[in-house]
Amino acid sequence: MRPHETLTESQDRRLLEVRLACPDIARACDLTRAFADLVRHHRGHLLLERIREAEQDAPRPRPMQSHEFHPTAEVLRRQGQLTNSARCAAK
Template structure:
């Protein structure tokens, strides 16, 4: 058995293997710990709508929520805010801010108070169908062209590239 596991990449010694086999026979072997999901993975589970989670992902998220009560509160608030954004429910923003300001986590409270500072603009962004995304995209494209051509070409060429349709 030692030769077989060495062929698969085991770098330990024979005595290490024999001690482990002895614990297996005695029934005292410590089970391998369950893999801990990364914060990025957990955040992805939280922000994804419940119906789009696989059963395994939903059970893992539930396990994380039970293990950490702070995560449960943050998860509920994040999902509620995601619902506000996805379904354009800006009229419910003030209630969400009230709930977030009562939260036990300082970072969520500060985010909520920051949203309250510009409440009219945020409510409009969550309610109206209008967006400045197209204009922002054009500004980003012009800046990219300008940076890529800096010091290499004349203003006339830059102007021609900006005005030429893609």
């Protein structure tokens, strides 16, 4: 991640628009910038403390809706369809 001060005016404006539109992206951006600062300034000794802070502030995962497939479930569903199709073709 580039330091904020190196962004062009249009990049800075676009980043602000995205951050305002989605609080989750804003939070992810804040965490990424904090991590980049730790690395850039050799503050690895603060990493565990920052992880704990991030975990405390993290939003709860939202429950999946019945119409949503977990990626693994989607793969398994497709494999099942392929298996059923292969069985029908073999008959």
